Structures are given as structure tokens and as C-alpha cells.
Amino acid sequence: MSAVMCRSLNTCVRCLFCNLNAIVWLSGCGLIGTGLWLRVTHRTYSILLPQHAVARLDSVCLILGAITFLITFFGCCGSWFKNKCMLITYFTLVVLLFFTEFILGTLVFFFRDDLSRMLREELITGIEQHYGMPKSAGLQAMWTHMQNKLSCCGVRGYEDWFDIAAWPEKKYVPDSCCKPDYQISENCGQSGNPDMWHETGCSEQVQIWLMQRLHLVGTVGLVIASAQFLCMLASLLLFCSSGKRSKDSKIRVTDI
Numbered sequence: 001m002s003a004v005m006c007r008s009l010n011t012c013v014r015c016l017f018c019n020l021n022a023i024v025w026l027s028g029c030g031l032i033g034t035g036l037w038l039r040v041t042h043r044t045y046s047i048l049l050p051q052h053a054v055a056r057l058d059s060v061c062l063i064l065g066a067i068t069f070l071i072t073f074f075g076c077c078g079s080w081f082k083n084k085c086m087l088i089t090y091f092t093l094v095v096l097l098f099f100t101e102f103i104l105g106t107l108v109f110f111f112r113d114d115l116s117r118m119l120r121e122e123l124i125t126g127i128e129q130h131y132g133m134p135k136s137a138g139l140q141a142m143w144t145h146m147q148n149k150l151s152c153c154g155v156r157g158y159e160d161w162f163d164i165a166a167w168p169e170k171k172y173v174p175d176s177c178c179k180p181d182y183q184i185s186e187n188c189g190q191s192g193n194p195d196m197w198h199e200t201g202c203s204e205q206v207q208i209w210l211m212q213r214l215h216l217v218g219t220v221g222l223v224i225a226s227a228q229f230l231c232m233l234a235s236l237l238l239f240c241s242s243g244k245r246s247k248d249s250k251i252r253v254t255d256i
Contacts, residue, residue, distance in 0.1 A: 010241045014079050017234045021075035024068060031065030034058075071097065075235065082242050091235040098228050105221075120203050123155045132166025144176040150209065152202040153177035158194060160201070173197055 038058035071093045078086030108115065130136050131143065147153055153173060154160030161173040171192055178188040182196040189197070210217070 010238070013234055014082075014238055017231070017238065018076055018079040020231075021072040021079070025072035025076055028065045028068030028072060031061045031068060033065075035061030035065055067097070075231065078235070079238055082238075084239055084242050087235050087239040087242070091232055091239070094228055094232050094235070098225070098232075101225075116203070116207075120155050123203075124160055127155065127160055128164045131164060140174075143174065146202055147174065147176040147198070150202055150205040151179075151198050152200050152205040153198040154201050155203050156201040157199060158197045161189075 035058045038056075038061065071090060074086045074090040074093065077083065078090050126139060127143075130139055132140065154177070158173050158177055161177065162171050163169055170190075173189040175183065175187065175189040177197045178185070179196060179198060182188045182191075185191070185196075
């Protein structure tokens with residue numbers, strides 16, 4: 001009776017594990033497709049961080065999609081075909097991913113000030129050298145959306161828009177920097193009146209936005225870590241049960 005229950009439990013775990021990895025595998029395929037679509041149709045968003053192309057949204061989607069595709073492929077096929085080699089490969093990759101995430105999270109926490117300063121400098125470079133230039137529609141759309149959504153102007157303040165390549169020697173700002181009461185005015189960004197513009201920089205507003213949602217970020221991280229830990233346990237269970245079944249089958253053959 002106990003052997004039957006163990007086999008039923010093992011079958012249940014194997015089906016759940018296989019189906020879960022199949023769903024995540026499809027998500028990885030979706031990320032790869034999204035990354036390719038962004039790479040083809042929205043290349044101008046790369047100007048947001050000129051010196052760090054790997055941080056572009058399309059590159060992030062492609063990298064995450066490829067990692068997800070590879071790991072879940074081993075998990076799904078290993079559980080479906082009861083292949084011990086694939087299962088142990090899956091377990092090893094998930095362990096490596098888990099520790100990589102932990103190390104990266106620790107580094108980001110301890111070097112958050114340096115990273116924040118580097119990102120601000122990169123964003124300012126994008127404004128000064130690329131905003132308003134040919135093939136920069138994606139960059140302009142991004143800044144327009146962010147400044148309207150967060151009620152901010154520039155990276156540190158509206159002065160970041162002064163004397164940029166798009167309007168040299170002029171104290172202009174984009175119209176999205178204008179306060180709501182003044183956006184109905186035509187070319188309010190060229191009025192030269194700072195009272196009409198948002199004073200707060202977008203970097204400060206983004207930090208406030210993230211702090212207000214810190215609990216959500218922590219919850220997502222905890223869920224991902226828990227899911228990875230459970231997947232490691234399930235892969236080990238399937239690996240061990242597969243080895244036990246192999247030994248049992250050999251014993252039965254010998255007896256015959």
C-alpha cells in the first residue's frame with residue numbers, strides 16, 4: 001500500500017513539475033519574441049543609456065528569455081522522459097541562478113549610490129547628445145511619457161534641458177515639462193519662464209515611486225526565490241525516485 005502511495009505521489013509531483021516548467025518555458029519563448037520585436041521596431045530606445053546597450057529593454061528580454069528557455073527545457077524534458085542527466089543539469093542550473101541572483105542583489109544593494117550616479121550621468125548624456133536628433137523618436141516618447149506621468153522635468157531638474165544639441169545656446173525644455181495648467185499654452189517649454197515648469201527631477205520622482213512599491217518588489221522576490229527552492233526540491237525528488245526505480249527494475253530482471 002505504501003509503495004502504491006509513493007508511486008502515486010511521485011507521479012503527481014512529476015506531472016506538476018513538468019506542467020509548471022512547460023508554462024515557464026512558454027513564458028521564456030514569449031520574452032524572446034518580445035525582445036526580438038523591440039529590437040526590430042523600437043531600436044531608438046537604446047539611446048536612453050548610450051554606453052550600456054546591454055541594459056536596453058530588448059536586450060534584457062532576450063537574455064532573460066534565453067536563460068528561462070534553457071533551464072525549463074531541461075526541467076520539462078527531464079521530468080517527462082525521466083532522464084536523470086537532464087534532471088541533475090536542471091538542478092545545477094537553478095542553484096547557479098539562485099546564487100547569481102543573490103550575489104547580484106547584494107552588489108546592487110551595497111553599490112546602489114554608485115549605480116544611481118552612473119544611471120543619472122547616462123540619462124543626462126542621452127538628453128544632451130541624442131534628444132531631438134534624427135531616429136530618436138523612442139527616446140522622445142519615453143521622456144514625454146515619464147515627465148507627464150511623474151510630473152517631473154529632466155534628470156536632476158529642468159536645467160538639464162538647457163543648451164542641449166537639439167537647441168544649442170537656448171534655455172528651452174520639452175513641453176512635457178510644463179505644469180498641467182500651462183500645457184494648454186503653445187510651446188510653453190520655450191517660454192523661458194521656469195515658474196511654468198516642474199522643478200523636481202525625474203530621478204528623485206522615480207526613487208519615490210520605487211520606495212512606495214518596495215513591499216511589492218520584496219513580495220515578488222520572495223515568491224520567485226520560493227518557487228526556485230521548491231523546483232530544486234522537486235527535481236531532487238524525481239532524480240532520486242528515478243534512481244530507485246532503475247535499481248528495482250534491475251533486481252526484478254535478476255530474479256527472473
